[in-house]
Amino acid sequence: MALAGDFQSLIKPHLREEFEKVKNKFFPRQVYKAFDKRTPGLFKVEFEGDGMIAFNSKTYFVWNDHENKMSAKGVQKDRNSDILVKEKYLSCLMNNKLIIGENKGFRFVDMRMKTYELNKTGLSSVYPKGVVMDDGIHIIPITDFR
Numbered sequence: 001m002a003l004a005g006d007f008q009s010l011i012k013p014h015l016r017e018e019f020e021k022v023k024n025k026f027f028p029r030q031v032y033k034a035f036d037k038r039t040p041g042l043f044k045v046e047f048e049g050d051g052m053i054a055f056n057s058k059t060y061f062v063w064n065d066h067e068n069k070m071s072a073k074g075v076q077k078d079r080n081s082d083i084l085v086k087e088k089y090l091s092c093l094m095n096n097k098l099i100i101g102e103n104k105g106f107r108f109v110d111m112r113m114k115t116y117e118l119n120k121t122g123l124s125s126v127y128p129k130g131v132v133m134d135d136g137i138h139i140i141p142i143t144d145f146r
Contacts, residue, residue: 053089055125061089075101075122083122092123093136099123 011019027043028036036042047062047069054060058073063086070077070084077084080101092099101122107114125132130139 053086053093055089055092055123056127056129059123061086072101072122074103074120076103076105079104080122089123092125096125 028039037044049062049064049069052060052062056073058071061068061070061084063069068086070089072080072084075084083099083101088099091097099122100119103116103118103120105116107116125136127139130141132139
């Protein structure tokens with residue numbers, strides 16, 4: 001889940017009282033932070049950044065002043081470090097351009113060890129679960145598109 005602001009400030013005023021009653025069921029308590037850190041089922045902050053480009057849940061790039069965090073499902077990160085950069089994510093988003101990555105490895109096939117090279121779509125602005133609007137930010141679910 002990505003939020004565009006401080007979490008507490010995003011809670012609607014008329015729902016704040018209800019949130020305060022149930023927040024410990026979903027979020028770690030500040031007093032017992034170390035204990036709740038390992039409690040399964042609670043939402044925890046994974047990364048905080050100044051900006052984010054997300055094509056879907058497993059293909060994103062987040063940045064801040066100190067570090068970056070990125071993911072591209074199905075693409076070997078070390079081998080494709082030249083395409084998994086902010087500029088390429090932006091280019092893919094703004095130009096509707098496919099960015100191709102290369103995976104290499106070994107496979108055991110027919111009792112023999114073989115090497116393989118596979119060109120794979122690394123970044124794509126196509127979102128199959130909805131229609132991306134012209135601004136590249138907003139999405140309309142396919143069921144609502146007419």
